[in-house]
Amino acid sequence: MASYFDxxxxxxxxxxxxxxxxxxxxxxxxxxxxxxxxxxRTLETLLATRGPRRRRAARQEAPAPEAVNTASxxxxxxx
Amino acid sequence: MNAxxxxxxxxxxxxxxxxxxxxxxxxxxVLTVVLFPFGVGPESxxxxxxxxxxLWVTALLASMLSLDRLFQTDYEDGSxxxxxxxxxxxxxxxxxxxxxxxxxTGLPLILAAPVLAVLLNMNSEGFGVLIAAMAxxxxxxxxxxxxxxxxVLGARRGGVLLSLLVLPLYIPxxxxxxxxxxxxxxxxxxxxxxxxxxxxxxxxxxxCPWATGAALRQAVE
Amino acid sequence: xxxxxxxxxxxxxxxxxxxxxxxxxVVSLLAGLALALVWSPGDYQQGxxxxxxxxxxxxxxxxxxxxVAMAVASAVALIWKHPLADLAGRATAPVGAAFTFVCLxxxxxxxxxxxxxxxxWDARLTSMLILLFLYFGYMALHNAFDDPQRGAKAAAVxxxxxxxxxxxxxxxxxxxxxxxxPASVVRMDGPAVDPSMLWPLLVMGLAFKAFYVSVVLLRxxxxxxxxxxxxxxxSEIHG
Numbered sequence: 001m002a003s004y005f006d007x008x009x010x011x012x013x014x015x016x017x018x019x020x021x022x023x024x025x026x027x028x029x030x031x032x033x034x035x036x037x038x039x040x041r042t043l044e045t046l047l048a049t050r051g052p053r054r055r056r057a058a059r060q061e062a063p064a065p066e067a068v069n070t071a072s073x074x075x076x077x078x079x
Numbered sequence: 080m081n082a083x084x085x086x087x088x089x090x091x092x093x094x095x096x097x098x099x100x101x102x103x104x105x106x107x108x109v110l111t112v113v114l115f116p117f118g119v120g121p122e123s124x125x126x127x128x129x130x131x132x133x134l135w136v137t138a139l140l141a142s143m144l145s146l147d148r149l150f151q152t153d154y155e156d157g158s159x160x161x162x163x164x165x166x167x168x169x170x171x172x173x174x175x176x177x178x179x180x181x182x183x184t185g186l187p188l189i190l191a192a193p194v195l196a197v198l199l200n201m202n203s204e205g206f207g208v209l210i211a212a213m214a215x216x217x218x219x220x221x222x223x224x225x226x227x228x229x230x231v232l233g234a235r236r237g238g239v240l241l242s243l244l245v246l247p248l249y250i251p252x253x254x255x256x257x258x259x260x261x262x263x264x265x266x267x268x269x270x271x272x273x274x275x276x277x278x279x280x281x282x283x284x285x286x287c288p289w290a291t292g293a294a295l296r297q298a299v300e
Numbered sequence: 301x302x303x304x305x306x307x308x309x310x311x312x313x314x315x316x317x318x319x320x321x322x323x324x325x326v327v328s329l330l331a332g333l334a335l336a337l338v339w340s341p342g343d344y345q346q347g348x349x350x351x352x353x354x355x356x357x358x359x360x361x362x363x364x365x366x367x368v369a370m371a372v373a374s375a376v377a378l379i380w381k382h383p384l385a386d387l388a389g390r391a392t393a394p395v396g397a398a399f400t401f402v403c404l405x406x407x408x409x410x411x412x413x414x415x416x417x418x419x420x421w422d423a424r425l426t427s428m429l430i431l432l433f434l435y436f437g438y439m440a441l442h443n444a445f446d447d448p449q450r451g452a453k454a455a456a457v458x459x460x461x462x463x464x465x466x467x468x469x470x471x472x473x474x475x476x477x478x479x480x481x482p483a484s485v486v487r488m489d490g491p492a493v494d495p496s497m498l499w500p501l502l503v504m505g506l507a508f509k510a511f512y513v514s515v516v517l518l519r520x521x522x523x524x525x526x527x528x529x530x531x532x533x534x535s536e537i538h539g
Contacts, residue, residue: 008348017406021355039525234444247433297453
């Protein structure tokens with residue numbers, strides 16, 4: 001077992017490579033996931049604060065007409 | 080063709096009237112190069128070795144220095160709107176402006192380079208190739224730089240952003256420019272490097288005016 | 301073309317794809333790690349360092365693939381003014397930058413024991429570094445304007461200009477003498493890699509691809525949510 005983890009003497013190079021890959025990719029995934037959840041929560045609260053009639057309307061044709069138009073204008077959000 | 084010459088003449092006249100721009104570029108070039116003997120020590124062996132690289136890197140930075148003014152003034156006073164509406168292709172206008180930019184910054188750099196090469200103890204074998212490489216390389220720099228300058232029009236912190244965009248694209252010119260001079264100094268064949276630089280000039284001559292035009296068009300929209 | 305510009309239709313599609321890409325990601329990642337770290341033998345020349353290849357090469361593939369995808373999205377956005385293409389390009393850039401970064405770091409960790417140096421200034425490594433800077437430039441340019449639409453267009457033009465770098469990376473090992481080994485998997489006359497090394501490589505490649513698909517879809521969903529939030533806020537301001 002110890003000889004396996006030694007990687008033929010190259011443990012100092014093999015394991016850090018995998019560690020760096022894992023850290024970068026997991027961090028990216030977590031950041032993406034949390035960014036999405038944050039925005040969905042904001043969207044929910046925004047929709048909830050509006051009148052129920054408008055909320056239903058917004059849910060049914062969810063991209064309100066202006067949302068379609070501005071879909072290309074992405075935000076300068078902090079990311 | 081007439082339109083091209085008209086644009087060049089206009090930009091040259093503007094540059095001459097405002098003066099100082101190309102003087103500033105050359106002054107920056109000379110001063111930065113002069114800093115190096117203090118930085119790496121005045122031994123002629125070291126200076127001789129790094130001369131080609133120092134000259135190219137500082138020339139790169141110097142030609143970038145004036146880039147943000149390439150379209151900025153036209154953008155601010157609205158003449159860019161008129162130029163984009165002119166009946167000739169926008170890439171021709173861009174070509175004219177780039178040519179004017181090269182005449183006011185690239186050409187003075189080429190003239191100043193041999194003098195600085197002497198100061199850096201560069202082997203005299205390299206002088207001819209230095210001038211040839213710069214003559215082929217600096218127009219490429221102006222062409223690539225024009226794309227960046229058009230992209231950052233109206234951006235926040237445009238100057239810093241410009242260097243982030245343009246410097247990575249300058250690297251190939253730098254690599255082959257330096258290696259041509261190094262080859263000549265050491266007595267090797269240097270034609271291949273110059274030919275590759277010529278190829279880069281032709282490619283950027285074909286693509287950059289078009290890309291710059293696209294960037295300008297969406298800047299004035 | 302504009303049929304898919306409807307964010308709702310896209311969201312439906314994305315939600316249908318996501319479970320699959322996540323599933324493929326988990327399965328192929330586990331299988332790939334098992335193949336790469338346990339099943340595959342060490343190389344007779346490079347010993348166990350060859351295991352670095354199973355993350356290094358897929359990361360390089362995806363770093364380049366993401367750039368091409370970003371450039372295609374940029375072209376679509378510029379030519380057809382397709383709103384989702386803008387979002388796709390913007391969502392791809394950080395993922396591609398992450399892959400390129402991983403490729404460079406693992407490459408350095410591989411180069412140290414094999415070449416005796418962390419870094420050499422050859423064409424392959426330099427052009428990969430330029431790729432990373434292009435990603436950074438794209439992201440910086442995207443965020444540099446007060447009008448986000450302006451940033452999207454400027455960044456799209458930059459992405460297209462930077463495409464010249466991709467063939468340089470691909471062929472740099474064939475065109476220049478370099479320490480970096482030549483292409484051995486994607487070749488005209490079939491892969492020159494032993495199956496015991498090819499399988500872990502391909503499975504890890506699949507895992508990286510699935511990761512890319514999942515993350516980009518999630519990021520596009522976030523961008524769409526962003527656009528909706530902005531639209532709602534705007535309509536609140538304007539009554």
